[in-house]
Amino acid sequence: MESRPAITLCMIVKNEEAFLKKCLSSVQNFADEIIIVDTGSTDGSIRIAEKFNAKIYHYKWDDHFAKARNEGITKAANEWILWLDADECLDIQHPETFKKALANRKANILSLPITNFTGNHLHSDDLTSYIHYQPRLFRNHQGIHFIHRIHETLDAEPEKMTTDILDLPILHYGYIHEVTEKKDKSSRNKRLLELEAAKETHSPWVTYHLASEYYRDKAYKQAFDYVNQSIYMFLLEGRKPPSILYKLKYDILVQTNSIDQALPGIEKALLLYPDYVDLHFYKGLILFQQADYQAALACFETCLDLRENHPDYLILQGVGSFRAAHYKNLCIEKLNTLDKN
Incomplete structure (x- = not known):
């Protein structure tokens, strides 16, 4: 039987009930484990995450995105870690195809194409979009971690920073004005x-x-x-x-x-x-x-x-x-x- 690598989704969340269901629905057939680091939600975010069998950990927010994300990494059990924000979702039709592709990758870090939508409203007809590739999948237990208070990025020993591309699209709605x-x-x-x-x-x-x-x-x-x-x-x-x-x-x-x-x-x-x-x-x-x-x-x-x-x-x-x-x-x-x- 062909092996499939196991994947953990790691997220940090605070008051994301507007987007969280859409985000988690998009990954439920791709991620084998969901780790939510909650930094103080007072809305329905926790209830939504629980419906997807997420493992929820509470974290006191200290104005440092990298530290919060690294807390999630310490809880992840699987071979690969995918990180997303709640206002993002995977645009994925055939999860098994991408999991098979992961099994053949040698790199420790994979960059995924992200479409960032901009405009005034979520349902505007004139939304503009930008595409860029960002490291979003990486191997667990390799010393790869996040750095920087904001606009955090991945870091590790140079020999661990081997990279490749996986054309698994992410859609990001967080730059829309509303x-x-x-x-x-x-x-x-x-x-x-x-x-x-x-x-x-x-x-x-x-x-x-x-x-x-x-x-x-x-x-x-x-x-x-x-x-x-x-x-x-x-x-x-x-x-x-x-x-x-x-x-x-x-x-x-x-x-x-x-x-x-x-x-x-x-x-x-x-x-x-x-x-x-x-x-x-x-x-x-x-x-x-x-x-x-x-x-x-x-x-x-x-x-x-x-x-x-x-x-x-x-x-x-x-x-x-x-x-x-x-x-x-x-x-x-x-x-x-x-x-x-």
């Missing part, structure tokens, strides 16, 4: 990030995450200042700034129509990340706004050639497909109009 507003996520996140930023030596990632929080609040000036600080901090450390920083920077410039100085900078960013479809798309938007339709057309054609399957990047859905095609057609229309004149 969700963040109800939970007041922005205030909480900025408070925790500012605690980290107050340290004399803090990671440039902390500054980037502050930029992201202000961006989601549409406080673009603060966001722009923070993302530039983060880029500078990476450079001071002798490291190439990650691609996601440049995406945020030029997204802000496009959103605020601040394109005068954007083109030389985005050209430099593309030298660092020549296959990043989002940067080509933003370059195309900048050129389009400058009425350089021929050059913009070339950018959108490049986007369509690159497509959107790039696990190393955060991708706005459509920049390598329907969005690029839309602007390609607009460029052609503009050029045809100019020819007629």
